[in-house]
Amino acid sequence: MWKYSTTMAWALLLLLCPARLHAQDTDTWAALDAWVGKIKREMGDRSGIAIAVVKDGRIVHQAYLGYADISQGKQVDADTRFYIASATKPFTALMTLIRAERGEWRDDMSMAGMFPDLNFNGFDASTVTMRDLLTHTSGLENTPLVWALAYSGIHDAASRYQLVQMTQPLPDQERTGFRYGNVGYNLVSVWMEQRFQSTWQRQLEQLVLRPVGLRHTTARVSDARRGRHLVANPYSVLSELTVQPLYLEKSDATMHAAGGLMSTAPDLARFLIVQLEDGRIDGQQLVPAGVIRKSHVPVAKTDGKPYQQFDRQGYAWGWYTGDYKGQQMLHHFGGFAGFHAHLSFMPDAGIGLVVLSNEEYMSPKLTGLVADYVYGALLGEDEVGARMDLGGEQLMAEMRALAPKIAARRQAMSERAWQLSLPLQTYMGRYTHPLLGEMNVQKDDDSRPLITWGALKSVATAYERPDSVRVEFVPNSGNVVEFDVQGSDVVALRFEGMVFTKH
Template sequence: MKPLAPLLVAIAVALAHPARADSPPVDFGPLAKLVATTNTAIGHPTGMAIAVVHDGKVVYQDYVGLADIARRTPVTARTDFYIASATKPFTALEVLLKVQQGQADLAMPVQAMFPGLHFAGIDAGAVTLRDLLVHTSGIDNEPLVWATAFSGLHDPDTLRALVARSGTSAEDAHGTFEYTNVGYNIASVWLDARFKRPWQAQLQQDVFEPLDMRQTSAYISQAQARGWAMALPYSLASDDPQAPLYLTKSDDTMQAAGGMVSTAPDLARFLIAQLEPPAGNHPSLAGAIERSHATQVDLKARYLDFERTGYALGWYTGEYKGHRLLHHFGGFAGFHAHLSLMPDENAGLVVLCNEDMLCPRMTNLVADYVYGALLRQTGNEAAVAKRFAALPGEATGLRQQVRRQRAAIRARPWHLTLPREAYAGTYANPLLGTMRIHVDRHGAMAIHWGRLHAVATGYPKDDQVRVELVPNSGNVMAFQVDHGKVVAVRLEDMVFAKPADNTDRH
């Protein structure tokens, strides 16, 4: 007779993990009601697109709110959203494809990636391509980040020159995890030069087309030329939350650390490929996907409900509701994107929003409901409904807090040592372009730098002003005064010089 022990173990396993075929479909109807009711209660009709994938197919979609408030344009399955840093899994995948094809090596040092460049500020022989993709490079390069993501003032030559001027991070040494856009920016400059095509075109051919992502692009101009419906950016933190934010993306600010537009159905296809790599049709792509999931560096962090214990290649890793979860989110002025997958449940979630302050919290609760429902957690619906019910009050509190902060900022006195007109003029940086500052007859000081513009407010230090070049994110600009004349202005660690007798008063 055969021993009973193996049979008993098999029965226990089957009872603990019943076959999915025996389970009734998950009811996502309550989630749709929670999202719609909460959106109405908040009174801010921005949009949200949700897609849930499970066992190789999309099992739920929901589209609420407006892509364009003024025109009352609803969000639909064909609405494109900017996904910001959720671009990183795609860029990492493109590099891994090159590795799969024998055209790159993750152990390749930065100096080998750029053999003609001289790096004075970093040990380019020690920092590797892998370091760039997993945020352990220890490199700091804010000018490169500003040029590629915000000002848009760059070309291949200035980008290479900016890469060469990389320095070491003041906080984190090489080998220590520090999340930043710098590594992906540097990797994309290498991709462009090494493979003689923009990284955007490489993604189009190697990832978007094989995965049938027909309404996804890393070019804004392509989306516009094809007439895709684009969600506009909004924020509850704005003076007028119903008005779109001024800062919108263009081709020259779509960068490899955050430079894609896509729809929920297209991103659902991407997640399905992550969960079931297409080994039959695209073996290199499948191999790259599988490799991208392996944790490369350990860390200890948390974002809302999401524990982060590691970073793979383009993905955070950690446990969520007792299961391994890979995820990457994207945040930019007026947008929030959520991509996550739970491999052992063959499940994933896409959430896209065109609002940046409250949406991350709402998306957090959408994930709570979706994964709780897929895991058949007892009491999931009631627990999540209670959290949703608190959101309108949180929105009111946040708006009140923002109003107080803005009033305090506007009330700050100015501490300029010269008349305001003396600060007007054109300031130049050979690698970062020109910045124009003009003062109107009422004394308002306006700053223009590439795609960016702002009106300055006072700051409690001599010859410094506060600017909000990126909506809802303040920076300090410090003027250098020498012998009664303004000779330069500094933003972060970027210095723009003012030629003598260069003024601009309006």
């Protein structure tokens, strides 16, 4: 049987057109689309992927493959909304810079100035600035706020403000320099809501989404689901049933300023054009040029560790910065259970790339190969097809080795001995926290311990520490719940440092 090869496709292209390929050469993109489709078929991955390529101020290629909803046979298209997770950060940072340009705040405003009525313990709030929060150099953490906003969904304006006071310094060895996370953006969003008496979602719509013309981008899941357009379901090749959506789906309550947008590939490509054209598109100045330029200037120095093949030397306002193929590249990616998003662009070359996927484990690796091909082709590199074929073979080898590893891991976890010191029934009950709501521990239909917390749920499995269990609130990612046992009673549980009291 004849096997399609990207290398063969490129050889044919060179015979037909010996001059250097241009962005508008449709055969270049036909080779890419055929290869992506072939790899996904061979992996047995029916999830979707949306690709948009930008060059010289316009979208030069779009591709839509796979399914937004596998069971219903609904294919991904240009209107399919994907959750983009942390790729939200460039939007939130841009919103804050627009307000700064209007004189509504300064980037050296301190946390003490932001929250003058709150008393913080363990650090001097007057030394932590808004700039520090938005560039991951604050040296702070706030696990309760992060979990409430992104996962449990149990919060309101009052509790969010109170949770701000639970901000703590990182351990000494992690306090200085760059440490990526959601906390800074979450803290800034709480301040913005208080300061401007409007939700961060509403402010983002007014300051960024509408002015830039992103008509299919929203910070509310309820808006994304209105009408006839598809919202991509989350899938994972790590699941026992890879065609079944993951249980954990985003809701309005779990969309947050560090990871809270749903968008389409064309909308995100438009956003990249605005980045590449100094705030202009279609001949109109939609965002002040100075704001766009400032957002691209590195503020923090990272630890220099790359993500896959993507260099990360600095962090600007919502963008990583580094070298890629001899060009400056700005990028931000997003990952969450069942989703991966890639936004990147080269200012000097005028090239940008959007890749959205509703699968979170193999998709980042596949996206890396797509990026190598797209940027390589547009920069005139040789052997991009051969590299893609080789990368595909390596990806397939990893996929073939994955199933036995998953099976062995599940078997090992199932063989763990329970370390509970009391009868299982003693742990059942309602556990509450004054700001974080309640966790419920009960038996499911198979008499297994089931723990729920807002939008989260997990059947608990045995863990190696005394009076502890393992949960997967986030699919394919484990956490530990520890029970506080006093005599013959269970009085509380601890999760990621948060204490819930039993009632």
